[in-house]
Structure formats: structure tokens, C-alpha cells
Amino acid sequence: MATDPAIEAAALARTLFDHEPADPTLFVAALTHGSHTSTHRGSASYERLEFLGDRVLGLVVADWLYSRFPNEEEGKIARRYNALVARETCAEVGRSLGLPDHIRLGRQARDDKAQQSDNVIGDVVEALMGALYLEAGMKKCERFVHTHWAPWLDGQRKAPVHPKSALQELAAAKKLGAPTYEKTGIKGPPHNPIFTVRVTLRHYTAEAEGSSKQEAETEAAKALLKELKAS
Known part of the structure; x- marks a missing residue:
């Protein structure tokens, strides 16, 4: 029962x-x-x-x-x-x-x-x-x-820097301008959507998914940060 x-x-x-x-x-x-x-x-x-x-x-x-x-x-x-x-x-x-x-x-x-x-x-x-x-x-x-x-x-030994803020700071340091974010897709049911966002910085781009637009932007910023630090 x-x-x-x-x-x-x-x-x-x-x-x-x-x-x-x-x-x-x-x-x-x-x-x-x-x-x-x-x-x-x-x-x-x-x-x-x-x-x-x-x-x-x-x-x-x-x-x-x-x-x-x-x-x-x-x-x-x-x-x-x-x-x-x-x-x-x-x-x-x-x-x-x-x-x-x-x-x-x-x-x-x-x-x-x-x-x-x-x-x-x-x-x-x-x-x-x-x-x-x-x-x-x-x-x-x-x-x-x-x-x-x-x-x-x-676990926060120091104040964390949000990936979008970190990307903006790195972009300014490298004189690349400001990053722009574009929602490129959405899939899944209304109660559990998956968003896709592309971030562009000069000729650099990265794309990522997330369960919200904000989360997808954060993941895209992380991906582009990784690329920029490796270049």
C-alpha cells in the first residue's frame, strides 16, 4: 500500500x-x-x-x-x-x-x-x-x-572567482575585448531542458551544455578559459 x-x-x-x-x-x-x-x-x-x-x-x-x-x-x-x-x-x-x-x-x-x-x-x-x-x-x-x-x-580557502568573471579578467589582461554569450540550442522536455551556449572572444570560441542558460554559460566560460590558458 x-x-x-x-x-x-x-x-x-x-x-x-x-x-x-x-x-x-x-x-x-x-x-x-x-x-x-x-x-x-x-x-x-x-x-x-x-x-x-x-x-x-x-x-x-x-x-x-x-x-x-x-x-x-x-x-x-x-x-x-x-x-x-x-x-x-x-x-x-x-x-x-x-x-x-x-x-x-x-x-x-x-x-x-x-x-x-x-x-x-x-x-x-x-x-x-x-x-x-x-x-x-x-x-x-x-x-x-x-x-x-x-x-x-x-572548502573555500579563498573567495572563488566565477568562471565568467575569470574569463572577463583574462580577456582584459590579454586585450581581447569582452566575451559574448549566445544560446545556440535547447533540447529535452520542458521540466528538464538542456541548454547549449557558445561564448566568443575575438577569434576564440567554446560551446557547452547545462541544465540552465546560466549553467551553460558557466561551462562555456570554463572551456574557453582552459583553451586560453593553454594557448
Whole structure:
């Protein structure tokens, strides 16, 4: 017999957050992809909660970095921040917590393995934070983030430079002008798209794929950086 979604979501909230949900349906929604709601009438998806949780995560991380690095300039803190709240980081946190097994998907999305998509897992992580914030407030959100994002922050010996920024800096140093990015393709289903982006710098070009336009741009910048450093 199938497990009651509310019972499963409440158990997950207790495990992840040490929190007993007053309204388990809030956590059910945080685990529910839009493809599931299209085939299950009356079911709510995670979109609104993800919107809220994204802002909660951003504030917690910004406050954490501000306190952790009191003498660091804004630019370096911003680079640390961008790495910690990136969709890829959220997805890795979600995988480490076993969240893909709990995501509620429509049949087609499940067949397409959307539960392994960085976009979907990252959205669910943020949606769960939105649900936790509504029920338990900021302190429990802080505790959750400080626990599960610590390995990423502790691994930053220095503020990371985003590949697009690094490419721009190298281009300026070599007097090559500014890189330009062009979306050259998109494939896959709407819930799990793959974008292709080409970056051009003078006569140098590189192309890469990603689960979002931003991710594809980042991967293209990495590829072109590697080429430029080797030339």
C-alpha cells in the first residue's frame, strides 16, 4: 500500500530539520514538482515555496558570510555567496540528504529522470526551506544551512572567482575585448531542458551544455578559459 504523502513528508521534516510539522501538507507541496500537479487535481507544487526559500537561503548565507569574514571586501564576499547559493550547490546538498527519492513527479518527468536534475533538486531544497521558515522561523533555517552548507564554505580557502568573471579578467589582461554569450540550442522536455551556449572572444570560441542558460554559460566560460590558458 502506498505511503500517505503527508506522513512521509512529516517524517522527512523530522529527520532533516528536527521539526514536527503543524501542517504536513506544506512539506508535501515542497516535494511536489509541477508535472505531478498537472495529473493530480488539487495537488500543490513547490513553486511558491521555492520562491520564498530562495530568499531565506540568500539571507542566511549573506548574514553568515558577513559574520564569518569581517575583514573581507564586498566583492570577495559576493563571490563566496554566489558559489554557496548556486543551483548546483543546492542540488549537491539535496543529493547528500537523499531528497531525489522523495520528490513527487508526474510519470513522464519520472521516466525522464527529472529527479536527478540540478534544477529540480535545487528547487526542492529551497522549497523545503520555505516551508520550514513558515512553520519554525529563521533560527531553524540558519541551523539547517550552517550544518549542510558548511563543507562548501569550509572548502573555500579563498573567495572563488566565477568562471565568467575569470574569463572577463583574462580577456582584459590579454586585450581581447569582452566575451559574448549566445544560446545556440535547447533540447529535452520542458521540466528538464538542456541548454547549449557558445561564448566568443575575438577569434576564440567554446560551446557547452547545462541544465540552465546560466549553467551553460558557466561551462562555456570554463572551456574557453582552459583553451586560453593553454594557448
